[in-house]
Amino acid sequence: MTTIGPAEPAPRRRRGRPGYDQPAILRTAIELFNRRGYDATSMGDLARELGLTKPAIYHHVTSKEQLLGEALADALDELTSVVTEASGERDGVSAYQRLREVVRRSVEVLVAHQPSVTLLLRVRGNSEVELAALERRRWLDDRLAALVADAVAEGSLRDNVPPALVSRLLFGMVNSLVEWYRPDGAYDHAVVADAITAIAFDGLARHEAHQV
Amino acid sequence: MTTIGPAEPAPRRRRGRPGYDQPAILRTAIELFNRRGYDATSMGDLARELGLTKPAIYHHVTSKEQLLGEALADALDELTSVVTEASGERDGVSAYQRLREVVRRSVEVLVAHQPSVTLLLRVRGNSEVELAALERRRWLDDRLAALVADAVAEGSLRDNVPPALVSRLLFGMVNSLVEWYRPDGAYDHAVVADAITAIAFDGLARHEAHQV
DNA sequence: CCTACCGATCGGTAGG
DNA sequence: CCTACCGATCGGTAGG
Structure with a gap:
């Protein structure tokens, strides 16, 4: 029904122009x-x-929308891996540590898959493909919010801000990097990941000076 | 040349349907x-x-693009006011205090003008109107980066992260609220402004627990 | 001569 | 992989 599928394992002989795959x-x-x-x-x-x-x-390609769906699936698959692997409860690993790991690995995914993640973050829900992507995104958001709530409950995060709000702001900051990050730019992905975790968890004020 | 202009000061008698302005x-x-x-x-x-x-x-209305231009001008005018007024140097006001004020007032603008600011943040530069808006936005970004650099130079912000990066991440977090904030939702604009400034400047870790 | 529209259609371009 | 197209819809405007 469609010509799309896993890439041929062996590069078969082709007729006509080499062209694109x-x-x-x-x-x-x-x-x-x-x-x-x-x-x-x-x-x-x-x-x-x-x-x-x-x-x-x-x-x-069968349609313009198929191209979009393929891109969104790439971004969603990567982010889903991060969230399921890094946020899962394990013995001896606090929610706080898992949250830091999710943040770091999210930055790595955003950097390595920036184009498809950027598309994902701009989806408006104008078609079936987009609505399905929004549903998967909501699932991710819920898992992240639950992880933040766990970290608050265990006493390692501030409890004077609603966890749902913390989660939105934290990952709002993380996600914002797709707007300006350039792989060939000034910042290595490790520098960005360090900066985000430092600012998010410890704040950007110097600790001697953070009283207004 | 156009019927667009400031609203008539006195509601004149109208013929025909009342309609829209x-x-x-x-x-x-x-x-x-x-x-x-x-x-x-x-x-x-x-x-x-x-x-x-x-x-x-x-x-x-003269064109679809005029509607977009009008919306972008609204957002840009508001943000320009905040940045010029709150970031301007004044005697006895530190860069740190001005930065906090810019953050707080930016949140207020994002909340009060969320629809037009959301449009502004999604502009891609596909037309003259969009390119002009991007130029004004770049001007704002530069002023914000300079303010952050001043705060670092005066010693009130951490100096182990490049100021340009701090600026992008800080306002990335601020701007992200257009993606989820609902004026009729759970959070008052003051709650959001407090949460953002608290997290941004002091971090989200409890200070007793922020060593990993 | 005005404000506030309508029914119909323009030249081009969209995805397919 | 091209030439030649389709059904529909786009932003915008005609006369009345």
Whole structure:
């Protein structure tokens, strides 16, 4: 029913031009979707960027929405791994330590999968694909909020701010890095991860000076 | 050349239907632009939402892009006021205090003008109007980064994270609240402003427990 | 001559 | 992978 599937294990002999495969088209599509926005990007734009005609793209891809779905699945799969692996209860590991680990690993995912995560964070729910992605995102948010609540309950986080609010602000800060982080820029991902965890957990005031 | 302008000071006698004025149409447009995205919102959608025909909208408004420009100007004017007023150097007011004031007043602007600020934060630069808005936004970002640098230089903020990075993360956290804040929701704007300043400046770890 | 619209349709372009 | 198209809808405007 569709030409999409796992990449052929052995590079088969091909007829015609070498051309693009689906992952290559997806990468370019994600880049354009981020640059101009999903709706403002036409399949013609994508064809021009690739040096193909519009119909040629449909040889590799069934729809524009499929490209979006593929991108969102990438981001969601990665974030789901982080949250399930790092937030799961383990003997001798406090909620506080697990939260710090989730923050650090989230930063790594945002850096390594920035284009698809950026798309995920901009989803508005305008189609079935987007609504499904929003549902998975909500599941992640709930797990993160529960982890923050655990850390508050165990006494390691401030309890004068509602945990749900803490969770939103903490991951709001984490997620904001997709707006400006550039892999070839001034900051290594480790520098960013350190800065975020330092600011989030210990604040940005010098401790001698944080009384107003 | 256009019927747009300041509202008539005295409500003159009208013939025909009472109808909408430009500010009312703008409010509805902003709401739709946020719900579905600017590009995904057609003037037909806006007309349907208002109970008008499409041509009727063009009686009040010259173009779809003008509506976007109006919204972005609202957000930018408000944020510019905050940054110029609260970040300006004054005798006896430290950069640290001014930064806290900017954060607090920014939260108030985000809450009071959430719809237009949300649009501003999603601009991609797809048109002249959007490019001009991005330029003004960059000006704001530069002023904020300078204020953070001043606070670091005066010794009140941690100096082990680059000031430019601190600025991005701090206002990334502030800006993230447009993604979830609801004026009729659980949190008063003062609660949110307190939570953000507390977390940002003093961190979310309890001070007895913030050593890992 | 005005404000406040309507029914119909313009030239182009969208995804497919 | 192209030329040649489709059904529909886009933002915007005509006359009345």
